Amino acid sequence: MADALSLIPASVFRNLADKLYEKRKNAALEIEGIIKQLALSGEHDKISAVINLLISEFAGSPQANHRKGGLIGLAAVTVGLGTDAAQHLTQIVPPVLKSFADQDSRVRYHACEALYNIAKVVRGDFIVFFNKIFDALCKLSADSDPSVQSAAHLLDRLIKDIVTESDQFSIEEFIPLLRARMNVLNPYVRQFLVGWITVLDSVPDIDMLGFLPDFLDGLFNMLSDSSHEIRQQADSALSEFLQEIKNSPNVDYGRMAEILVQRAGSPDEFTRLTAITWINEFVKLGREQLVPYYAEILGAILPCISDREEKIRVVARETNEELRGMHADPTDGFNIDAILSIARRELTSEWEATRIEALQWISKLLVRHRNEVISYLNYTFDSLMNALSDSSNGVVLLVLEVHACIAEDPQHFCRLIELLVRRFQKDRALLERRGALVVRRLCVLLDAERVYREFSSNLEHETDLDFASIMVQALNLILLTSLELADLRALVKQSLVNSSGKDLFISLYSSWCHSPMATISLCLLAQAYNHASSVIQSLGEADINAKFLVQLDKLIRLLETPIFAYIRLQLLEPGKHTWLLKTLYCLLMLLPQQSAAFKLLRTRLKTVPLHTLGLDQLKRASSENPYSQILQVTEDGRTSYTVIDFQSKLQQFEQMQHRHRLHSRSQLKSLNASSSTISQEIQISEESHNSSSQPENIQPSQRSSLNIPGQLKT
Structure with missing residues (x-):
């Protein structure tokens, strides 16, 4: 220190600590001249002594004016050193950088000014301190004092110029520093960071694209900034990088894809649009590289297909089609x-478009990778079953197509029908609301006869008799009314003259027995009128209830539809179809006279030309055995007799109805028992209330007769 004091006049040191800037400036100029002379003489030890004195007595002083003088003095030393300044930078720069955090804003301002002057002198030699300078500037960019901010901006521009012309700048060392600050929310810091990213990306020798995954998420984060300027700067930087990606053969798509997937779900609309646009380009450019990330990308695309913003929807759909059009194999990842x-x-998404696209993906995977998809069926079947309750018919129809594709295998077909029966059992509302749609569509996709036979097989031994009856009635109504089942109805009509029709009739009959009206309808359809008459006459008092009459009302109305036109035409020949006539009169006798169905059927029967029916025919019909064998003609022209054993079928029907009657009685007993229990509980409650309302001055002798709980009787 003594050497330094002898080199610099005391008056200079006094002026260096003066409160007036002009005096400090003049003192600095004198120091600059002295250092210049020492440098020319090569007396660097003395220069080091002067620097140490400026640091200890001035830059590190508790007095603000001393600190200001120390900073301007250090800058003056650097200017005086000129080209020799590099060897003293390790002494000069650290105290200046430390002053960037000074509590006095004027000191911080002078620190910026000093470092600016130092940087102008040393230029490229300054790069060794870049990371520390960058850190200091990052903080000063958000300084509370506008003059400090302004000075920091000037210094920042100079540092950028130095970096862009330097060949010593290390991007590898800089990136961790940048990454650590990318999620800072301060708008000034964000502008500062985007500025540096843009500048460094413009330098040909610096590969910012290779490090893009390290700060990409931070740039996307800035797209939702409240400042329009910051959003614009971030968007501009991202657009430039995307263009570079398109022109670059070597890009790490995978790491960036993970970031984009997250950002595609951002609540900010502009961020979502930018992310989905990037994903779109990645899918087109990355192709094989992105195969391991297809699932994550799909997870980002599907929700965007239903985005409220049309631009996002358009890009998402395009990306989805692009992705679905690619052929990838498990061996490729x-x-x-x-x-x-x-x-x-996504099958549980609130948006219909997304649910539909999710089903399209399952369908596409089944086509391309059937065995693999089937192996995961246990995890998928429940989701597909739940989707049958979807509010959208379009979704339900697609679900059924997927189910039908899976059910091409016999074991999966049986499982599908079984699970459908169980689903309808648990959700009666689904059966009522969507049962017809589900059954009709499956009949188109999987062959109606096969579907109905399997349903019948499942329902034949159903223990939930109430459900079985409801389900059979639903299947019967679909069979009688649906256009899609016209061929199946035609086959049932040939039950008495065709072996295939006979087999179908027998298959359906076993479960149709759960419902008297369904059984009668099936017999009418099969033209087994004699058996229909026997079924009706076998019904007991308990069978003809309100539910039966409602079903009968529906059947009478159906008889007037084109489906049963053949029956109405057969009534023109009552002599040939006496059992049909008897069946219809049996139904008429079961209907209440005041009902509309009664009037409708009676009106129809009045049109029958009974005058053509002879007395002998009536006698023969009434005495004839309704279960006599019926002649049928085989395809080769030979005649044979049907093997339908209608007598055993009637017994089967009666046994099933007996089970239903026992079930109804059991339910009635349970209901009566429950009602009785409730009544007893009410009575006990009332008695307890009455007891508690008795006067408290009851005599002991009286109290014992009340049988109060907990009181011993003697």
């Missing part, structure tokens, strides 16, 4: 299970 998991998840 294509994760079928992960794709299915995403599709299953």
Whole structure:
């Protein structure tokens, strides 16, 4: 210190600490001249002594004016050193950087000014301190004092110029520093960071694109900033990087894809649009590289297909089609299970368009990778079953197509029908609301006869008799009314003259027995009028209830539809179809006279030309055995007799109805027992209330007769 004091006049040191800037400036100029002379003489030890004195007595002083003088003095030393300044930078720069955090804003301002002057002198030699300078500037960019901010901006521009012309700048060392600050929310810091990203990306020798995954998420984060200027700067930087990606053969799509997937779900609309646009380009450019990330990408695309913003929807749909059009194999890293998991998840989306696209993916995977998809069926079947309750018919129809595709295998077909029966059993509302749609569509996709036979097989031994009856009635109504089942109805009509029709009739009859009206309808359809008459006459008092009459009303109305036109035409020949006539009169006798169905059927029967029916025919019909064998003609022209054993069928029907009657009685007993229990509980409650309302001055002798709980009787 003594050497330094002898080199610099005391008056200079006094002026260096003066409160007036002009005096400090003049003192600095004198120091600059002295240092210049020492440098020319090569007396660097003395220069180091002067620097140490400026640091200890001035830059590190508790007095603000001393600190200001120390900073301007250090800058003056650097200017005086000129080209020799590099060897003293390790002494000069640290105290200046430390002053950037000074509590006095004027000191911080002078620190910026000093470092600016130092940087102008040393230029490229300054790069060794870049990371520390960058850190200091990052903080000063958000300084509370506008003059400090302004000075920091000037210094920042100079540092950028130095970096862009330097060949010593290390991007590898800089990136961790940048990454650590990318999620800062301060708008000034964000502008500062975007500025540096843009500048460095413009330098040909600096590969910012290679490090894009390290700060991409931060840039996307800035797209939702409240400042329009910051959003614009971030968008501009991202657009430039995307263009570079398109022109670059080597890009790490995978790491960036993970970031984009997250950002595609951002609540900010502009961020979502930018992310989905990037994903769209990635899918087109990355192709094979992105195969392991298909599931994550699909998870981002499907929700965007239903976005409220049309631009996002358009890009998402385009990306989805692009992705679905690519042919990838599990050996390439294509994760079928992960794709299915995403599709299953999106089946519960609140948006119809997304649910439909999820089903399209499952369908596409079934076509391309059937065995693999089937192997994951246990995880998928429940989701597909739940989707049958979807509010959208379009979704339900697609679900059924997927089910039908799976059910091409016999074991999966049987499982499908079984699960449908169980689903309808648990959700009666679904059966009522969507049962017809489900059954009709499956009949188109999987062969109506096969579907109906399997339903019948499942319902034949159903223990929930109430459900079985309801389900059979629903299947029967669909059979009688649906255009899609016209061929199946035609086959049933040939039950008495065709072996295939006979087999179908027998298959359906076993479960149709759960419902008297369904059984009668089936017999009418099969033209087994004699058996229909026997079924009606076998009904007991308990069978003809309100539910039966409602079903009968529906049947009478159906008789007037084109489906049963053949029956109405057969009535023109009552002599040939006496059992049909008897069946219809049996139904008429069961209907209440005041009902509309009674009037409708009676009106129809009045049109029958009974005058053509002879007395002998009536006698023969009434005495004839309704279960006599019926002649049928085989395809080769030979005649044979039907093997339908209608007598055993009637017994089967009666046994099933007996089970239903026992079930109804059991339910009635349970209901009466429950009602009785409730009545007893009410009575006990009332008695307890009456007891508690008795006067408290009851004599002991009286109290004992009340049998109060907990009181011993003697």
